[in-house]
Amino acid sequence: MEAGIWDIVIVGAGPAGCALAARLSEDAALRVLLLEAGPDYGSEAAGWPEDLLNPTFLPVNTHSWDYYHRPDAAGRELQLPRAKVVGGSAAINGAMWIRGSALDYDDWAARGNPGWDAASLMPAVKRVETDPAGGPLHGSHGPVTIHRATRDEQSPLDHAFLESSQELGFEYVDDINGSEVQAPCVGQTPKNFIDGSRQNSSLSYLRAARGRENLAIVPDVLADRLLIEGRKVIGVRAADGREFRGRETILCCGSYGSPAVLLRSGVGPAAELAELGIEPVVNLPGVGRSLMDHPQVARQSGLTSFIVKPEYARNTPTFINTMLKARSSQVDREIDIHLYPGETFDERADGWTLAFGVSLQFARSMGSVRLTSADPEAPLAIDHNYFSDPRDLEALCDGYELLQRIATIPPLRDLLEGPLRDGPHLQDREALRAVVRAEVGTTYHPSTTCKMGPLRDASSVVNQRCQVRGLSGARVVDASIFPYGPRANLHFSVCAVAEHAAELIRAGH
Numbered sequence: 001m002e003a004g005i006w007d008i009v010i011v012g013a014g015p016a017g018c019a020l021a022a023r024l025s026e027d028a029a030l031r032v033l034l035l036e037a038g039p040d041y042g043s044e045a046a047g048w049p050e051d052l053l054n055p056t057f058l059p060v061n062t063h064s065w066d067y068y069h070r071p072d073a074a075g076r077e078l079q080l081p082r083a084k085v086v087g088g089s090a091a092i093n094g095a096m097w098i099r100g101s102a103l104d105y106d107d108w109a110a111r112g113n114p115g116w117d118a119a120s121l122m123p124a125v126k127r128v129e130t131d132p133a134g135g136p137l138h139g140s141h142g143p144v145t146i147h148r149a150t151r152d153e154q155s156p157l158d159h160a161f162l163e164s165s166q167e168l169g170f171e172y173v174d175d176i177n178g179s180e181v182q183a184p185c186v187g188q189t190p191k192n193f194i195d196g197s198r199q200n201s202s203l204s205y206l207r208a209a210r211g212r213e214n215l216a217i218v219p220d221v222l223a224d225r226l227l228i229e230g231r232k233v234i235g236v237r238a239a240d241g242r243e244f245r246g247r248e249t250i251l252c253c254g255s256y257g258s259p260a261v262l263l264r265s266g267v268g269p270a271a272e273l274a275e276l277g278i279e280p281v282v283n284l285p286g287v288g289r290s291l292m293d294h295p296q297v298a299r300q301s302g303l304t305s306f307i308v309k310p311e312y313a314r315n316t317p318t319f320i321n322t323m324l325k326a327r328s329s330q331v332d333r334e335i336d337i338h339l340y341p342g343e344t345f346d347e348r349a350d351g352w353t354l355a356f357g358v359s360l361q362f363a364r365s366m367g368s369v370r371l372t373s374a375d376p377e378a379p380l381a382i383d384h385n386y387f388s389d390p391r392d393l394e395a396l397c398d399g400y401e402l403l404q405r406i407a408t409i410p411p412l413r414d415l416l417e418g419p420l421r422d423g424p425h426l427q428d429r430e431a432l433r434a435v436v437r438a439e440v441g442t443t444y445h446p447s448t449t450c451k452m453g454p455l456r457d458a459s460s461v462v463n464q465r466c467q468v469r470g471l472s473g474a475r476v477v478d479a480s481i482f483p484y485g486p487r488a489n490l491h492f493s494v495c496a497v498a499e500h501a502a503e504l505i506r507a508g509h
């Protein structure tokens with residue numbers, strides 16, 4: 001089954017690759033090959049390592065690509081987790097399932113991408129999920145099943161967080177995904193898990209597709225570069241020398257991985273490639289540029305952690321059962337801040353803490369992904385360039401201040417002993433900026449490094465059919481093609497984009 005020429009070779013089995021493989025192989029006339037650098041544990045939870053199923057923490061040190069951010073001025077090296085496994089980074093993620101804003105999808109279209117507006121994407125959005133919340137915006141037959149913590153599953157600290165947030169004016173909503181508008185609110189977090197287990201894309205998308213005669217899944221294949229004849233892509237070459245040929249090759253290696261494969265293939269900024277000894281095939285200056293993320297002051301910093309009074313410690317970790325959406329001073333519409341509470345034992349306190357992530361969900365700073373060598377095993381040079389747009393720093397500082405206010409309002413205040421670590425005085429904005437700058441981390445949402453755009457946009461990499469400019473037979477479909485970072489955790493949007501792309505690709509075959 002692996003030999004011969006495939007109709008479609010998909011490289012990378014994350015949410016995008018699995019969704020594409022599942023949807024494209026529904027057409028029995030298409031022979032589809034799905035390649036992945038990591039192992040394949042199948043589509044039954046019983047076959048999976050326990051830590052990849054447990055959604056109460058992020059197992060970022062297992063199945064890791066070992067990506068790191070360029071050291072900052074203080075020499076700090078920030079880990080940029082990505083999972084190497086059939087199922088992709090969904091196998092280690094927080095399982096938060098958050099709808100993208102219609103405003104952001106409409107902005108994608110306005111940037112010169114007709115057909116990628118909110119209304120056009122809606123059928124794809126609904127095909128992804130099965131959400132028992134129901135209603136006109138939710139899907140009911142999709143492969144990704146959504147769960148919300150019942151009131152019984154929530155802890156007293158969850159309840160207190162919800163109440164203190166409402167005291168500050170945040171409306172409680174039953175369904176955070178129930179509107180196309182991202183408005184300030186607080187509520188339960190929709191999660192993609194079943195029976196307490198994180199559902200990655202192998203467990204969701206590939207479950208029904210495995211066993212189809214026209215689909216083969218080959219793990220442990222590290223794609224080095226595209227096989228290119230003239231300007232035509234005829235497949236992909238693996239680091240171990242194996243070649244996989246297809247009429248069409250689709251890169252789904254994620255926002256760090258997809259530009260890396262293109263660059264090793266000679267597709268990217270020509271002068272930069274030549275310096276690395278890579279013969280340029282297509283001069284595409286945008287490959288690896290425009291890197292976006294959602295910067296975060298993460299719970300690990302201790303800056304956003306509060307010691308729980310011993311009588312309220314449940315001795316059971318929780319992970320973002322509830323969440324809050326807020327608007328900083330830097331946007332005039334919708335929201336740009338998320339707060340993520342979780343109960344965790346902290347050795348620094350030798351006790352239980354309520355630790356928050358403060359995440360900036362609408363950031364404007366852009367960085368880059370570059371090669372350090374033509375060797376597919378070599379580390380990448382990744383620079384998110386956080387706060388290069390100063391509005392991002394102000395907005396994240398606003399988010400930090402908001403959290404401090406919520407934590408000092410009853411009833412939440414009465415359950416906490418106080419901060420784990422003394423942060424800057426809220427009146428001292430300069431000190432706050434310095435701390436946030438020094439402690440910034442990722443919300444693990446890289447995007448936009450092979451962005452979709454019109455021909456006139458010299459920084460675009462793919463067209464509106466996800467085809468790589470200057471080549472035939474090659475597409476990219478994953479978070480890297482987002483024209484701009486949406487104000488929501490990315491998993492839902494990645495699946496919707498892959499569903500939409502699958503329709504376009506099937507229509508063309």
Ligand SMILES: Cc1cc2nc3c(=O)[nH]c(=O)nc-3n(C[C@H](O)[C@H](O)[C@H](O)COP(=O)(O)OP(=O)(O)OC[C@H]3O[C@@H](n4cnc5c(N)ncnc54)[C@H](O)[C@@H]3O)c2cc1C
Pocket residue numbers: 011012013014015016017035036037038058060081082083084085086087088089090092093094095096097098221222223224252253254255257258261443444445446478479480488489490491492494
């Ligand atoms: C720790 C963490 C927590 C997160 N939490 C959330 C959350 O709670 N909610 C949410 O919505 N989003 C979350 N995300 C983000 C979300 O998981 C990603 O946006 C999503 O997985 C991206 O999908 P993708 O298909 O674009 O890329 P990926 O999921 O990264 O998949 C890419 C796949 O390609 C493979 N690959 C890469 N390079 C090669 C190569 N050269 N050869 C072969 N295979 C290759 C990789 O091994 C991987 O399987 C989180 C991410 C992380 C890392």
